Amino acid sequence: MQEMSGxxxxxxxxxxxxxxxxxxxxxxxxxxxxxxxFLFDHGVEFPCGGLGICSGCKVRVLAGSLPVTTEQEExxxxxxxxxxxRLACSCGADEDLTLELAQxxxxxxTDETPFQFTPREGLxxxxxxxxxxxxxxxxxxxxxxxxxxxxxxNEQARYGADIMNRVLFAMNEGEASTLASLIRKQIxxxxxxxxxxxxxxxxxxxxxxxxxxxxxxxxxxxxxLFCGIDIEPLSHYPFDALNDGLQLFLSRDLDWGxxxxxxxxxxxxxxxxxxxxxxxxxxxxxxxxxEPLISLVDLGTNGEIVIGNRQKMLCASTAxxxxxxxxxxxxxxxxxxxAISEVKISGEKFRCHVLGNVQPRGICGSGLVDAAAxxxxxxxxxxxxxxxxxxxxxxxxxxxxxxxxxxxxLQLAKGAIATGFRxxxxxxxxxxxxxxxxxxxxxFGNYINIYSARRIGLLTLPPxxxxxxxxxxxxxxxxxxxxxxxxxxxxxxxxxxxIPLSADLxxxxxxxxxxxxxxxxPSGF
Amino acid sequence: MEGxxxxxxxxxxxxxxxxxxxxxxxxxxxxxxxxxxxxxxxPAMDEVGRLxxxxxxxxxxxxxxARAMKASLQLIRPLLTAKGSEPQGRVAIGTVKGDLHxxxxxxxxxxxxxxxxxxxxxxxxxxxxxxxxxxxxxKATVVAMSALLTTTMLSMxxxxxxxxxxxxxxxxxxxxxxxxVTQRYADEIGADGFSDNANSAVALARRLVAAQA
Numbered sequence: 099m100q101e102m103s104g105x106x107x108x109x110x111x112x113x114x115x116x117x118x119x120x121x122x123x124x125x126x127x128x129x130x131x132x133x134x135x136f137l138f139d140h141g142v143e144f145p146c147g148g149l150g151i152c153s154g155c156k157v158r159v160l161a162g163s164l165p166v167t168t169e170q171e172e173x174x175x176x177x178x179x180x181x182x183x184r185l186a187c188s189c190g191a192d193e194d195l196t197l198e199l200a201q202x203x204x205x206x207x208t209d210e211t212p213f214q215f216t217p218r219e220g221l222x223x224x225x226x227x228x229x230x231x232x233x234x235x236x237x238x239x240x241x242x243x244x245x246x247x248x249x250x251x252n253e254q255a256r257y258g259a260d261i262m263n264r265v266l267f268a269m270n271e272g273e274a275s276t277l278a279s280l281i282r283k284q285i286x287x288x289x290x291x292x293x294x295x296x297x298x299x300x301x302x303x304x305x306x307x308x309x310x311x312x313x314x315x316x317x318x319x320x321x322x323l324f325c326g327i328d329i330e331p332l333s334h335y336p337f338d339a340l341n342d343g344l345q346l347f348l349s350r351d352l353d354w355g356x357x358x359x360x361x362x363x364x365x366x367x368x369x370x371x372x373x374x375x376x377x378x379x380x381x382x383x384x385x386x387x388x389e390p391l392i393s394l395v396d397l398g399t400n401g402e403i404v405i406g407n408r409q410k411m412l413c414a415s416t417a418x419x420x421x422x423x424x425x426x427x428x429x430x431x432x433x434x435x436x437a438i439s440e441v442k443i444s445g446e447k448f449r450c451h452v453l454g455n456v457q458p459r460g461i462c463g464s465g466l467v468d469a470a471a472x473x474x475x476x477x478x479x480x481x482x483x484x485x486x487x488x489x490x491x492x493x494x495x496x497x498x499x500x501x502x503x504x505x506x507x508l509q510l511a512k513g514a515i516a517t518g519f520r521x522x523x524x525x526x527x528x529x530x531x532x533x534x535x536x537x538x539x540x541x542f543g544n545y546i547n548i549y550s551a552r553r554i555g556l557l558t559l560p561p562x563x564x565x566x567x568x569x570x571x572x573x574x575x576x577x578x579x580x581x582x583x584x585x586x587x588x589x590x591x592x593x594x595x596x597i598p599l600s601a602d603l604x605x606x607x608x609x610x611x612x613x614x615x616x617x618x619x620p621s622g623f
Numbered sequence: 624m625e626g627x628x629x630x631x632x633x634x635x636x637x638x639x640x641x642x643x644x645x646x647x648x649x650x651x652x653x654x655x656x657x658x659x660x661x662x663x664x665x666p667a668m669d670e671v672g673r674l675x676x677x678x679x680x681x682x683x684x685x686x687x688x689a690r691a692m693k694a695s696l697q698l699i700r701p702l703l704t705a706k707g708s709e710p711q712g713r714v715a716i717g718t719v720k721g722d723l724h725x726x727x728x729x730x731x732x733x734x735x736x737x738x739x740x741x742x743x744x745x746x747x748x749x750x751x752x753x754x755x756x757x758x759x760x761x762k763a764t765v766v767a768m769s770a771l772l773t774t775t776m777l778s779m780x781x782x783x784x785x786x787x788x789x790x791x792x793x794x795x796x797x798x799x800x801x802x803x804v805t806q807r808y809a810d811e812i813g814a815d816g817f818s819d820n821a822n823s824a825v826a827l828a829r830r831l832v833a834a835q836a
Contacts, residue, residue, distance in 0.1 A: 172807060266773045333774035334721025335748050417724075417771070482684065489678050502678045509681065600723040609726065610683040 117196040119160060129193075133157070133186040138256040142199055147258030147267050148187035155186040161196035164189045206231040206249035207541040209569040213382075215242050215580040220310030220358075222579035223289055226375060226572040227316035227324065228252060229261055229399075232285065233572050236292040237579060239310065246295060248288040253280050254323065260399055260420070261319045261371065268329045277323045285314070285324075286354040293356065308358030312349065313578045315365050315571050317373035317400070318342055325364055332371070336598070342367035344584055365578060365587050369596025372415050376402050377591050378574020383537045383567060385411060386590045390534040391526070393519075394570065395557075397422050397542045401515045404594065405522045405533065411594040412525055416518040421511040422463040422542050427504045429497075431460035433545060438498055440547065441468035448472060450495040458498045464545040469500055470508055471550035474615055481615045483509045512556040513613035520612065521602055530558050531623050537567035544568060552619045555612065560622035627654070627663055630695065634667035634737075635674075637687030643694040656702045659695070660739065668692055668737025672822035682730070685821060689733030696736060710741035712832040715757035716767040717749030718801075719778035724771035727801060730821035731767060738825040740765075751785030758791045764835060765828055768814075770801040779804075780812040796831035800824060 112129040118140055127136050134148050137157070144155045150169040159182040166179055169188045218239045225234045229252060236246040254277050258264040268274040293309065314324065318339055322329045325345040331338055345364040349356040365374035379394050380386055388407045396402040399420045404413040424430035424437070431437050436459035440451035448469070452458045461469065469492070473479045478486050483505050485492065491499040523529065536559050538546070544566045551557045557564060578587060599605055627649060633642040649659060671688045674680040680688075714735055718728050725747045736742050743761050745753050757763045766786070770776040779799055786792040798816040799809055809817035816831055818824040 172805070262772050262774055269774070333772075334778075335723040335775075483681055484679055506678075506681055598723075600725075606686065606726055606729065610686040613681070613683045 114191050115194040116191060117161070117194075119196065119198045127191055130190045133189045133191060133197075134256065136191075137186050137199070138251075138253075140199070142186060144187055144256055144259060147263040148256070149263070150185060150188050156183045157186045158182045158198040159184060159195065160198055162193050164192075164195070206233050206251075207544065207569045208233045208235065208247050208249060209572040209576070210244065211382075211568060211573050213242065213573065213577060215577070217241070218310075218580060220307045221245070221293075222311040222313070222576075223292060223309060224572060224575035224579055225285055225288075225312070225314040226378075226569060226575060227281070227285070227314055227320045228375070228571075229264065229317065229320060230255055230259065232288065233569060234285070234288045234292060235572065235576065236289075236309075237576060238307075239579060240307075246292045248291050250284065250288060253284045261317065262333075264323070265319055265329055265333050268323060269333060274323065274329060275326065278326045281320075281324050282352050282354075286352060289354060289356060309349075309356050309360045310358065311360055311579050312356075312362040313365060313575045314362065315374040315378040315575045315578075317375055318367040318371045319373075320375075321345070321364055321367050321373050337370050339367060342369075342373075344588060346584070363578070363584070365575070366591045368413055368591055368594050370415060370598060371400060372402055372413050372596055374587075374591075375571035375574075376404060376413060377587065377594070378572075378578065379537075379539050379567075379570035380404055380406075380411065380574070380594065381577055381587075381590060382570040382574040383535075386593065388534075391528055391532050393533050393536040394539055394567070395515070395519070395536060395543070396539040396570075397515065397546070398540055399423060399425075401511075401518065403515065403518045403522060405519070405526060405528070406594070410526070412522045412597055413594050414518045414522055414597045414599050416514040416599060421466065421504075421507040422546075424460070424462045424466070426507050427461065427466060428501050429460045429499065430466070430504070431462055433462040433464065433541075436460060437462040438465040438469070438494060439545065441465055441472050441494060443472045443475060446476065448494050450498070452495070458495050461494070461498055461500065462545075463542050464547065466500065466504065466508060467554060467556070468547050468550045469494055470505060470615075471547075471553035473500075474553060479505060479615065481617055483613070483615060508554070509613045509615075512554055513609055516555055516558075516612040517605060517609045518599055520608055521599060521604060522597060524604070525597060533559060534563065536564045537570065538564060539567050539570040541569075549619065553616070555614070555616045555620075558620045562622075627659070630659070630663045631667045631670075634664060634688055634691045634695065635670050637684060637691050639687070639691040639694040642691040643698065646695040646698045650698060650702070656699045656706075657708060659699055660703075664692060664695060664737060665739050668734060668825075671737070672734060672825065675820070675822050682726070685730050685733070686726075689730065689737070692733060692737045711739040712765055712828065712835075713741045713743060713761065713763045714765040714767050714828060715743045715745060715754055715761065715763035715795075716769075717745035717754065718747045718769045718771075719775060719782055720748055720750045721778050722770045722772060722775035722801075723747045724801075725769075727771070727821070728767075728769040731769065731800065731818075731824045734821045734825050735767075735828055738828070740825075740828060751782040754782055755786060755789045755791055758786070758795055759789075764795055765831055766795050766797045767824070767828070768797070768799045770799075770803060773803040776801065776803045776808065779808075779814070783812055783814065796835060798824065798827055798831060 113126045164184045222237045234248045257267040344366040347362040367373040394404045401416045438450045438461040442449045489502045491501040630645040796815045799814045816827045818827045
């Protein structure tokens with residue numbers, strides 16, 4: 099940081115003014131502050147953790163200037179550089195800047211599903227600790243009522259947006275404890291925000307009782323990075339965690355200072371990267387009590403699939419890739435203002451719904467799935483994924499197009515999920531007809547059009563059996579607040595078997611087949 | 624040899640059954656196996672590579688063409704070995720220690736075979752010692768390493784260091800690839816080349832082998 103020394107040993111930091119579009123936010127920072135240090139707080143993610151090996155954090159300079167480094171030249175096209183695009187991770191603010199962000203904060207999905215419970219005394223806190231987002235709720239355990247909600251972006255994400263980059267960072271000397279302190283502090287503050295809100299709306303209600311119980315769920319990497327367990331085994335095959343069981347803390351161990359010093363439980367993982375968020379999901383959809391086979395599918399960067407019933411449950415995670423979240427798609431973006439979120443055919447033309455009813459500037463995951471389904475129906479995409487017209491991009495709604503490369507990314511993502519689903523079915527000796535219900539968890543599962551998902555071959559069950567299920571991880575964590583003993587979670591976790599897909603001999607052959615598009619939507623049973 | 628154009632087509636369209644039958648017939652009729660490779664199989668895989676490069680083919684088409692090519696090559700390989708003819712080069716290929724994702728590696732392996740290379744496929748989760756053994760015992764002249772994850776990519780450096788320590792680094796050219804790998808990383812760890820897809824890997828291997836001569 100550049101400092102100017104005054105005559106009496108006084109240090110003055112020079113300040114520069116930053117203006118962020120389209121947020122319209124203006125603030126000052128010290129000259130030469132890395133962009134990374136303040137953009138993260140405004141919702142910009144750094145997918146590779148700021149290593150300069152992706153271009154996910156790109157920003158466009160509208161006023162002022164940012165130098166072109168060799169990293170920028172390697173990752174951005176000459177046209178992008180000319181248009182003022184830069185990688186935020188390799189720049190510092192040397193002068194006043196107006197920046198356009200390519201991405202910004204998307205809403206975090208919480209849960210308001212009613213559920214059955216046996217009332218108990220006091221308050222409870224349920225936390226869904228995601229790789230990207232965190233959702234926490236305060237519950238009155240006597241009534242099951244949600245008293246307050248807090249959501250946030252996971253602060254660890256500035257050190258790597260996806261799991262593997264986060265793990266990579268944590269393997270550096272001392273950084274695992276940096277990440278552990280960071281996330282413990284953040285969740286502690288969120289819980290404080292639940293119990294002692296800045297605007298005390300129903301404060302008296304909330305403080306009538308002590309918090310007696312805190313339950314946290316998350317994938318295996320989040321579990322390790324919160325609990326302070328060595329993450330190195332998760333960095334390579336066979337991805338065998340050292341200790342992925344239930345972890346019990348007291349609130350004071352975590353410096354949380356919650357009145358009553360309640361126990362804090364991080365629920366046990368299932369296997370591989372599949373953690374207690376999926377265990378909670380299984381409990382939320384009551385798969386462990388179901389007689390017929392049911393399925394839980396979480397469509398994210400790591401697509402997770404569970405199929406089973408009270409006798410037997412199998413689960414798998416697939417490296418589906420980030421296409422469903424709009425990443426690695428030419429004009430992809432998150433489901434935010436300006437994103438095409440739905441596409442339909444009207445006559446022989448596309449009709450696009452744009453979030454916020456503004457000029458479209460990109461396309462999000464649900465829009466991409468719709469666009470592909472519509473283009474298949476119009477014969478603009480072959481079953482192989484090849485675009486008609488010699489591979490020329492398909493114009494949806496100017497200026498938004500989908501390119502051949504975008505469709506290839508989608509094929510990888512949907513192929514991985516469909517293959518995982520098929521392998522689990524094969525292992526169970528079951529067919530799709532045997533699955534009575536499929537619960538689609540997560541934000542994307544909430545917004546995806548089921549008919550389009552079937553048209554591209556992502557899902558094959560009849561629409562009547564597919565149900566968007568919302569944030570099942572958070573719902574499961576809430577159910578866990580009412581469970582009488584710890585053995586209950588571990589018992590469910592033990593009945594779920596994790597199947598490592600990349601070790602499956604059939605994977606490649608099935609994946610090649612599932613990457614293709616079906617000639618038409620599958621028929622109902 | 625009019626019928627042999629069909630072998631070319633069978634590989635380009637990925638028809639393994641007919642590739643195998645056509646090869647069997649040709650060999651029974653006394654066609655020189657080297658001619659089958661040079662005139663039909665290599666050009667066919669070149670065409671597959673071109674279609675991939677032009678975005679007409681993608682991973683599924685590459686996989687089925689590779690399967691057809693292999694069905695044919697399996698019949699020809701023993702005859703070539705018996706004749707003692709030398710391949711373009713010998714490539715020891717594998718996903719590095721800690722990495723199990725092998726679709727990319729399998730594609731590169733098939734394209735290299737189709738390009739006239741002898742491929743020693745060491746499989747997945749390959750420790751440095753196995754690469755060293757392939758150089759010492761099987762006379763590999765090129766080492767090709769793949770890693771999908773940013774975390775397992777680090778094993779590439781470990782492997783190159785191990786080759787150095789075993790005194791075999793200067794006997795081979797090293798090429799790397801995989802989702803997380805970049806040219807910058809290749810330079811950083813002292814690899815001789817980087818390719819981001821299966822087709823350009825063949826051109827890269829040819830360049831590296833030419834530089835060895």
